[in-house]
Amino acid sequence: MHTSFHQLIQEQSSLVEAVLELEMQARGRGKNSPILPCSPMAAHPPALLLPAGRSRGAIISQYYNRTARLRRRSSRPPLQQLCHTARPSLRQYDLETDPARATLEDKRSLLVKELLSLSPSQRSHMLLTVPLSLAEKRSLSPQGCRGLWYRLLSLLPAAKPWHYALKQIGGRFGSSVLSYFLFLKTLLMFNIISFLILLVFVVALQAAYPPASTSPQSFTGLELLTGAGYFTHSLLYYGYYSNDTLNDPCASRPNDSACPLAAPPFPYNMPLAYVFSVGVSFLVTCVLLVYSLSCSFRESYRVGSSAGDLAIKVFCAWDFKVIQRRSVKLQCENICTQLKELLADQQSRSRSLSLCQRLGHFAVLLLAWALSLSTVLGCVLAVHYFSEHMHAVSQEAILLVLPFMVSLLNMLMPHLYNLLATREKQDSPVAQVYVAICRNLILKMVVLGLLCYQWLSRRVVCSTEECWETCVGQDLYRFVVMDFIFTLLDTFFRELVWRLILENKLKRKQKPEFDIAQNVLELIYGQTLTWLGVLFAPLLPAVQTLKLLLLFYIKKTSLMKNCQSPSKPWQASHMSTVFITLLFFPSFLGAAIFLSYTIWSVQPSETCGPFQGLENIYESGKTWVQVLEKSNPNITWFVWVHQHLVENTFLLFFVSGVLLAVIYFNIQVVRGQQRIICLLKEQIANEGQDKIYLIQKLHSVYGQRERCT
């Protein structure tokens, strides 16, 4: 046996002797032992070895140790020690076992001293996370804990829009439905940021210097739907923006002659501003998306096994946000059902399916996927055929038919996919949801891909227009508006009408459920359209912002009046991660690729817009760099940077290589951590065994002692 165990037993047996003697004395004096009450002492002498409970002293000691370790920067014991010994806790200094610091006051003063020696941010973090009561924390807290920055931040009007509405929704429907509304709020933030960037740098300035254009047509109500007519020559579209420098007094003169005006007012290069603003808004959106994605991933991705479902269900399934009585009752019923299902599942898992059943299951799956992919193909062919034949007619209202058809398909097909998913019995209800989302997403992305190809090639769409960018912008505007109308119709039919049918015709007490996945995919689709259209219609984020604002209130009202809380288990945080991943991966990246292709390879139209007559939009940037080079010879370094870093493709390969190396490194780190988790689990199990062994050994030591005396 390990020598330290031997030592421990010797120590403890001598301690037992000492306590026994004291107890004899106390018994002799006729009062209870001052150290421990009688009965536990007699029955369980090894009570001394059991770990102390979570008393205040223990918590303070634990946090003292943690703070000290933080200060000494040795947070993890080295790996070799873990392999060789089963008791690393014996090697480290522990305030709990230090006999010199026994009293609570001593421990508290030590903790305060340690806290003062940390940096302010670490100190405030440590103070917030220590699980003591508020009164205790106030006595511990040294003055002025939080940094100045945080104080300034808290002075800002804490704008918590929709706080009460979200509380109402969470209180009645729980975290899962709330995640849809939080996602909507996130999208609203992205759109507002894009809109502000474009407003300040492009739209407002062009509005201040309107071009001398043709007289606008009269306003009929149809423009709000089609985006054509009165809106064609307005700030909404690409064609309105000028291609020269605004506010430049020398603009009317030829380039070579010198400009005699003494102090030129601030000239503003509109093409450059246009392409940079669009680029910057995409960059900012990308950074924010990657940041939310990484936060989400950090919270919801777990290294390790998925066993322990029942324990997690018992401790984490109760949603404390739900406060309405009826919803609480429903939640109790749901948890009851889920526990029963889990129990039945675990018992039936021992039975494996026969070969015949497995083949049948596989055939059903294959059939379902074949059906869904063929419907996707059918939809794509229908859209293609329609767009080819529709442009033969040139009436204004006909322009709405293609968006109408695409939105109709997007509304009807998911119902079919949901039906298919219920027919094929998946392993778990969550898998069912994922499969339905996947099919829905494939449909939407393929249709959007086809439309993008049509817009860029312009063989059928906008082929006769002079200003094709405005035409594409109008098309996208129509798609966004039609998407909004169909979302409203979908809400109306799926929730209101279905509830009325259920109540009156079928006489069932159930209300329809809020289909979270379908609604979130509609939001993602709408956002993809906006991102695709930003280059061609700079005010499209504003339209999308308005749409999202209206959608919030309409969906909330419909939810409150028509729906019941979800009955299926729904891992809210996991699904939030999935939603934001879907927003980034096919949606944003697809739009970014479309934008990059348009900027780099597509020739802009000759007669309208900020990039008239150039070979491609990127050329405006190149021209500007050349002008800079000529005008100011001191900044040749900038030109050099531009030539060798931005234009050179070697940099791209290098950056991709570095990224792949970082990803590989992180994967290896995760694998290593998995191994450590296994080792540590074994160690804990071994320590448990050690404890039992030591208790038995001490029992025998105590028994020997009693027999001897």
Add this chain to the structure above:
Amino acid sequence: MGNKQTVFTPEQLDAYQDCTFFTRKEILRLFYRYRDLAPQLVPLDYTDKPDVTLPYELIGSMPELKDNPFRQRIAEVFSENGDGNMTLDDFLDMFSVLSEMAPRDLKAYYAFKIYDFNNDDYICKSDLEKTVNKLTRNELTPEEVSLVCEKVIYEADVDNDGKLSLEDFQHMIIRAPDFLSTFHIRI
């Protein structure tokens, strides 16, 4: 600086800000919520640190807690004496831990205490049975409850002592990404 409130001294408000996850505005809003439970007991002036405790019945009647099956345990865990009667400090502490910003470990610590009905620092089988019965409103049969508790202990107990210690509980919570969103009350 907009310092027009007369309820707390600036030092008190700063101390509250340092020790909870709330901003000044939220702390004041929570104070008024506390006061609304019993306007005759809670003074409007806390600068001289009055010793006011609201009984559990008032706390348990708040709309955020009144239908929660664990409300009594929550009040007991966060109250000073463990009897459910809460001072303003306890009240703020409770909603701070149950707010969005509290970290996982802190929430797990208090969740463990809430589910530990007999306060022995371990979740034993009887604690689990009480928890399951509260979760399901006694809809499960006693055999099912017993089976669930056995399986939970089997799954979550890492050191094999037949009950769940704080470390076992925290280890299990780490594998549940939903815990942060479910152990959250909006106030």
